[in-house]
Amino acid sequence: MMGTFNLPDMVAQGPPVKFLEKTMSIAFQVPDMTCGHCVKTITGAVTEAVPGAVVVADLPAHLVTITGTDQADKVEAAIRDAGYEPSRV
Numbered sequence: 001m002m003g004t005f006n007l008p009d010m011v012a013q014g015p016p017v018k019f020l021e022k023t024m025s026i027a028f029q030v031p032d033m034t035c036g037h038c039v040k041t042i043t044g045a046v047t048e049a050v051p052g053a054v055v056v057a058d059l060p061a062h063l064v065t066i067t068g069t070d071q072a073d074k075v076e077a078a079i080r081d082a083g084y085e086p087s088r089v
C-alpha cells in the first residue's frame, strides 16, 4: 500500500527558478535538415561540441533551437561540420 510521499523541505522552499527566461536561446534555420536522421546527426554534433546544450529540432519548419548555452558560433560550426547549412534566425 502506498504511503504519503512528502517532498523534502528544500524542494518546497523558495520560488521556482525561471531558468527559461534566463537561458539564452539560439535558433538556426537548417533547410537541408530533412529527416529524423538529420535531426539525430545535428543533435549529436551540437551536444558533443557544446556539452550541456539542449537541442530541439522542428523538422517540418527546418528549425533548430538550442538552449543551455550562449556559444552560438560553436553551435553553428558544429552543425556546419556535420554537413548542414545553418543560418542564424
Ligand SMILES: [Cu+2]
Binding pocket: 033, 034, 035, 036, 037, 038, 039
Ligand atoms: Cu536526414
